Amino acid sequence: MRATTKAKRRELAAASSMGGSDGDRGSSIVQMPNPQFAMEKQMIVSRQQGGPYTIDELEENYDYSELCLCTPFKFFLFLLLIAGLVLAGLYGDGVLGPKKSQSSGSNGIYTTSFLTTFMPDNDDAPDSSSTESPYAFRDVLPDPLPIVTRKTSECSPNACVLPDCGCIGQTTPPRDLPVADVPQIVMLTFDDAINNEVYPYYERLFRNRKNPNNCPITSTFFVSHRFTNYRLVQSLYHDRHEIASHTISHTHTDAWEEEILGQREIIRNFAFVPSNQVTGFRAPFLQPGGDQQFIALARNGFNRDSTLIEKDFTNPPLYPYTLDWVKSTTCVVEPCPAQYSYQGLWEFPVTQWESVDGSVRYGMADEYAPPTKKAALQYFRHNFNRHFNENRAPFNMYMHASWFDNYPHVLEALDEFIDELLRHDEVYMVSQAQALDWMHTPVSLDRVFKLDSWQCDTEVEGPPPCTAAEAKKCVFQDPVTGNPITLETCAEECPKKFPWVGNPAGEKN
Structure with a gap:
């Protein structure tokens, strides 16, 4: 495994020195004469390609002996940790509250059909107390910057x-x-x-x-x-x-x-x-x-x-x-x-x-x-x-x-x-x-008490989360690998498709 890692590092170094090819995601990064900048470029390319993830590993001077699981005791502890994480994922509720939904409107605000839609932030919006959903909240778009x-x-x-x-x-x-x-x-x-x-x-x-x-x-x-x-x-x-x-x-x-x-x-x-x-x-x-x-x-x-x-x-x-x-x-x-x-x-x-x-x-x-x-x-x-x-x-x-x-x-x-x-x-x-x-x-x-956002005596905007048991586990095909992928949400319904670039609501077939 170490030899493979070294080979990958050599390939990354070669790609960095040549400036990359058209297919290299890091090819738009400028060549920098400063050795530190060159290392930052190599770090970006390395992370894009799945590692190594630290400069020390790229420089091949990291001692991996501290991380070795080669003793039975360390390996046993490792298995216990993995088992604990799996059980926590299966049975843990977290500190979560009841499931909520949303309510809708116009005003240039993006809406979805599989959820209750969003209340517009204007004077024409109906009183939320009169809507059917008790979980409606107003969605406000921030103003554009010049x-x-x-x-x-x-x-x-x-x-x-x-x-x-x-x-x-x-x-x-x-x-x-x-x-x-x-x-x-x-x-x-x-x-x-x-x-x-x-x-x-x-x-x-x-x-x-x-x-x-x-x-x-x-x-x-x-x-x-x-x-x-x-x-x-x-x-x-x-x-x-x-x-x-x-x-x-x-x-x-x-x-x-x-x-x-x-x-x-x-x-x-x-x-x-x-x-x-x-x-x-x-x-x-x-x-x-x-x-x-x-x-x-x-x-x-x-x-x-x-x-x-x-x-x-x-x-x-x-x-x-x-x-x-x-x-x-x-x-x-x-x-x-x-x-x-x-x-x-x-x-x-x-x-x-x-x-x-x-x-x-x-x-x-x-x-x-x-x-x-x-x-x-x-x-x-x-x-x-x-x-x-x-x-x-x-x-x-x-x-x-x-x-x-x-x-x-x-x-x-x-x-x-x-x-x-x-x-x-x-x-x-x-x-x-x-x-x-x-x-x-x-x-x-x-x-600092003058800064409202630094205080904690106001309610958080938007509905509180649901429990793990109440959440929807929506299974789709991963658009990248084609493998099954799960989207977990407190929404009342799953979207039609896995939300993706150009289809953030998952509404398009």
Whole structure:
């Protein structure tokens, strides 16, 4: 197996050095003379092709002996773990509520026929108390953002003013807040499908943990469609986590609008998350789509992207910025947004992490393969301290739950690290949407109560989730492999077809 892995690495390195072929999904990535950028390119190509998933594995310097199951005792523990996960998936109810449905209308709002449709957000809508369904909720589309001719001048703090504009490259707190008064925002986010395999990780990390204001810590989940259990998405949403779009097919695509908006519609149709609550996006593999991607985001009211890897390792770290002033320095991996300015569209950049000794830089946190729990803890602490002790720019912990599958000790380390973070009165673990509210209105630590989204005394929009027993398990043919695939949802009926690109409601035969 190790020889096969080495062969794959050599093939990836060869593809990277030649720039890729037309059939290579990574072929649109720019050749970068900096060795670190070249490694980021190779990392993207590798993940698109199914692994390796960490830079350490690509460099062939990772010691796999820590992960070996070659002793009978380790193998027995492994079998017990698998059996436990299977039983949890079969019999676990979670902390879920009664099954709900939806109600409908016009106003340009997407409707479905197999579900009760959505109430329009206008004065002509009937009183929900008079409708037949007691579970109707109003679905509101966010307003589109302006797209204008590209601004070629440098961003000026006098012209780019909060709450709607922030200059690229800012490393000092907004509105001249003293660093000591700035809440240290920590954004722990996860990409890809949400299902029974990864949900126990999230329960372990988030359950019963609270910020200094006594509200639950929250995350942003960038959700792709295949293999996602929408009952669990609905449960996470009602635990006040943010649900964001990560495309339907999770491939490199040119159909950006269908992929981005379609996934928002699927999330609304099957997890009952209102459209105006799905306003964040991250492209698969951190592979941006140039202006096509950002046009699709802006005109559909997405106010935030989190795809672009920062070009330079900045110390102190960058604060988020808007794409009003688009420059070639905005991102590393091409194609980058270049032709237009996207007013009010915020970029939460992929701020680079570094190894404890400073010799290696990473895009997402999970590009490192810590050999031990101790090494993982040191890695987390080192990168957090760079933010906390410098300028308190929002600290991004961007990762995939598959990191825990491959390196279980990383989950143990993260579990312990979160406890360490929450001992700081200055630290708030919030979603990107909540972090954006703070960027719009930067307030000092003693005034975070002014931010409505940071509070937890209001009801979550949309109907609560059903139980596992009440959920529909809809079986279809996977459009990619042709194998059976299950869509689990609290909807009252299954769609006709598996929802997919161009058919997010699953209505078309």
